[in-house]
Amino acid sequence: MRTEHLTEQMLARARSGDEAAFGELVAPHRRELQLHCYRILGSLQDAEDTLQETLLAAWRGLEDFEGRASLRAWLYRIATNRCLNALRDRRRRPSPSEPMVELPEPTRRGEPIWLEPYPDVLLDGVPSTAPGPDVRYETVEAVGLAFIAALQRLPPRQRVVLVLCDVLGYHRAEAAAMLDTTEASVKAGLQRARATLDAGRPAPNRGGAPLPRSPREREVVGRFVAALENGDIGGVVALLTDDAWLTMPPEPHEYQGPAAIAAFLRHRAPLLGGRLRLVATRVNGQPAFGCYLPDSQSGIAQSYGMTVLALEGDLVSAITWFGERGLFPRLGLPRRLDRLS
Numbered sequence: 001m002r003t004e005h006l007t008e009q010m011l012a013r014a015r016s017g018d019e020a021a022f023g024e025l026v027a028p029h030r031r032e033l034q035l036h037c038y039r040i041l042g043s044l045q046d047a048e049d050t051l052q053e054t055l056l057a058a059w060r061g062l063e064d065f066e067g068r069a070s071l072r073a074w075l076y077r078i079a080t081n082r083c084l085n086a087l088r089d090r091r092r093r094p095s096p097s098e099p100m101v102e103l104p105e106p107t108r109r110g111e112p113i114w115l116e117p118y119p120d121v122l123l124d125g126v127p128s129t130a131p132g133p134d135v136r137y138e139t140v141e142a143v144g145l146a147f148i149a150a151l152q153r154l155p156p157r158q159r160v161v162l163v164l165c166d167v168l169g170y171h172r173a174e175a176a177a178m179l180d181t182t183e184a185s186v187k188a189g190l191q192r193a194r195a196t197l198d199a200g201r202p203a204p205n206r207g208g209a210p211l212p213r214s215p216r217e218r219e220v221v222g223r224f225v226a227a228l229e230n231g232d233i234g235g236v237v238a239l240l241t242d243d244a245w246l247t248m249p250p251e252p253h254e255y256q257g258p259a260a261i262a263a264f265l266r267h268r269a270p271l272l273g274g275r276l277r278l279v280a281t282r283v284n285g286q287p288a289f290g291c292y293l294p295d296s297q298s299g300i301a302q303s304y305g306m307t308v309l310a311l312e313g314d315l316v317s318a319i320t321w322f323g324e325r326g327l328f329p330r331l332g333l334p335r336r337l338d339r340l341s
Helices: 002-015 019-041 044-060 071-090 139-143 145-152 156-167 172-179 183-200 215-229 233-238 258-272
Strands: 240-248 251-256 277-283 286-294 301-312 315-322
Touching (some): 002 019, 019 044, 019 071, 044 071, 139 145, 145 183, 145 301, 156 172, 156 183, 172 183, 215 277, 215 286, 215 301, 215 315, 233 240, 233 258, 240 258
Parallel strands (some): 240 315
Antiparallel strands (some): 240 251, 301 315
């Protein structure tokens, strides 16, 4: 009761124009709202922009908050609809990156998707469990790159109802109210979204992923880093599961299995003109590395891209490459390495 009384006091102050009180009201929800926007949009920058639009809309429309739903649910309603607006606007803007050239024949060509990694540091303070009883995805899976990528392949409405119901645990009626639609429409969209995700869901993790930052994870990751930095393609391939994938969003070329991934790495090696140097970080709850390409004359290694790993037992089940370097500062990664060992 004490907490509810304080919240009502802050709400009254905020409605009277007290920005500090409004900041206190929304502060507990900022991190989870930003993650919510990221799940729907697949982009950290877009998620941050949409979060700011959400909070501005909430501040301006605070008089419309009648308290029939929780403040949290009201903020999620605004954020979800702002995300849908962002997805509509995105269709009218050009692709932010040039496609890779001279790629070997892939295992398959997927649909180009808008996807960026999400720094682990931004997951601090996000609730580890959703409030509803019908959650189908645990938090670890629901922040992983594979899940975020799968969401980006769903139509926008299906994407948001799946996140609201199966990730956040809202009932279909609550989701319908947030989207100003019918419960029947939410049910139909949810069924289609579930069928699509279930069809593309990988087989159960046979070995179990090592615990984050555990000695087992460090050992597997260390072997991968050593092989990649030494240009040891055979060493990289020896660490792969039989059904491992290498993907490079938004590039549609995808490679599955040790043979296909080895062929890709052998094809790319001479084009790099040198051996990569890796600096560890973490994104989406997974081990990741800033990759740097040394200049043969100066010895300075410039940022080149990012590699993210998914682990299965003592092996690597997925390698995701991002050519975008704009996130390096957010991850505490330097833009270049001046001294190389």
